[in-house]
Amino acid sequence: MIHICKELKKIINEVEKENQVLSINLIIYEILKMYKEYFGLKKQDIETIYKGNEVDVDAKLYNKHFFSELEENYPSGINSIFDILVNCVSKESDLKYDLLNIGVSYRKIIDIRDQLDEEIRFIEKYTTNISLYGINNDINIVERTKELELLEIFLSMKTKNNVLITGKPGVGKTTLVEAFAQKINKGMVRPKLCGKQILSVDIARLLGNTKYRGEFEEKLTKLLDICVRNEHILFIDEAHIVIGAGASEGGISASNILKPYLLNSKLRFICATTEDECKLIKNDKALNRRFNSINLEEFSKKQMFMVAKKLSEPYEKYHKVIFKTDDMDHIINVLGTEKFSMKTFPDKFIELVDFIGAYYSNFGTIDRIQIEKGLELYENSRILLVR
Incomplete structure (x- = not known):
């Protein structure tokens, strides 16, 4: 997971849409909703957790400040979410007893966190x-x-x-x-x-x-x-x-x-x-x-003319070369012939631009003569690979 769970950012967005202020109570409430099946909780159990009232402050500014503190204190992944729960049941507060009353104990939190860690490893192995x-x-x-x-x-x-x-x-x-x-x-x-x-x-x-x-x-x-x-x-x-x-x-x-x-x-x-x-x-x-x-559907030649520049930009940047618009149109016309009918647009265009870009890497602007040479090499690439 990236720096901090996406789920927390999702909560921030939902809270800001409703112009509410983010609080630790609301975070706990939303976490329990996300993982209610793991905790074996029903909706009415989670509703007993105090969600917090709207306060007369700049909600957006407050939420941003709260979230920056949250990131600083809990900087990584799924454990971040469960660290919040562990902290809440480890210190004396009304929220602690609300959590204990619905069966969210320290041992339960740790067991579910371990289960989720195992599931994440399993998912990463097969997906x-x-x-x-x-x-x-x-x-x-x-x-x-x-x-x-x-x-x-x-x-x-x-x-x-x-x-x-x-x-x-x-x-x-x-x-x-x-x-x-x-x-x-x-x-x-x-x-x-x-x-x-x-x-x-x-x-x-x-x-x-x-x-x-x-x-x-x-x-x-x-x-x-x-x-x-x-x-x-x-x-x-x-x-x-x-x-x-x-x-x-x-x-x-x-x-x-x-x-x-x-x-x-x-x-x-x-x-x-x-x-x-x-x-x-x-x-x-x-x-x-x-x-x-x-x-x-496969792109038509007309569509390819319209999108060629945008498709070629990442490859031009990667290989540090530049294709002129007229030359790209020429490449599309060549690829549109019967000789290349076994492949489809846009894949064959991207493949050829990448091929020529790799051949003339760091060359700068490529002229038509070099394009033709690249096309010839591309057509004979199977012979070259055999050699």
Whole structure:
């Protein structure tokens, strides 16, 4: 987790929206709401915790000051949240006795913190947190506003809130999900999706070291149960591999394990696969009807002309080269010919710009002659690799 739990920042945002003042009582109240299933608490139990009254002060300024103190005193991860609870039950106060009355004792807090630490390690072993990846990386996605909006709407639905993204290889299916994770990080999504984390599941890793019947099912079920409690969004790339995965030796396939979880409103799925391999999912009608579909079309040459500069900028910066607009248009025209029809836009454009940029690294402005030489090398790259 980054410096301090996202959950606390989410609390800050919610409090400021309502023009309330943040207090330790409110923090405790919100923490217990987040982890009520772990503590075995009911809503009425948590309501007994004093939430604090609005005070006649500048709420925004007060909250900022409170949060800076909180960061200074509790600078890291999930333990930060539970340190707040431990402090509250370790000193004499009305809040301490309110917590003890609903069963939130020192021992209980420590046990649940240890359980969460173990769950975090388990999740990190079998998934990749796309939400964290998006924090330090500028996800370069253009001309997909409609698809991002559809993805957000589908995930916000009460039922059938799972999405299947289809399209040819290289159209940007995974990049779309990474861009959506970035939108969540920036708080630019509907309230129901604020603070959500997108975890990419590694089915191959789950299948590894599963010699005996039931081991794969146990690991996958444990992962899904943890994600239900934490209300994560699970991303499965190359989703067709779940059909039949783990079904050898008479075990239950991953697709059959997933079906009941696809109906759980606390857990959302984003799956991505190519148009051809999508048939495997569509043939399983019970699995297919649990998804809303988004099809990503390949960019046309006209679209590529419009977005070429923006797509090339990260590669120009990385390789310290500059492509002229006319030369980029020339690259698109060449890539649009039958010779390169086996690949798709925008992936083949990005690949070629990266290739030429690497070849002329630190060169500065590249002219048309150098572009042509780079294109020739790119076309013969398989021969060069063999040599």
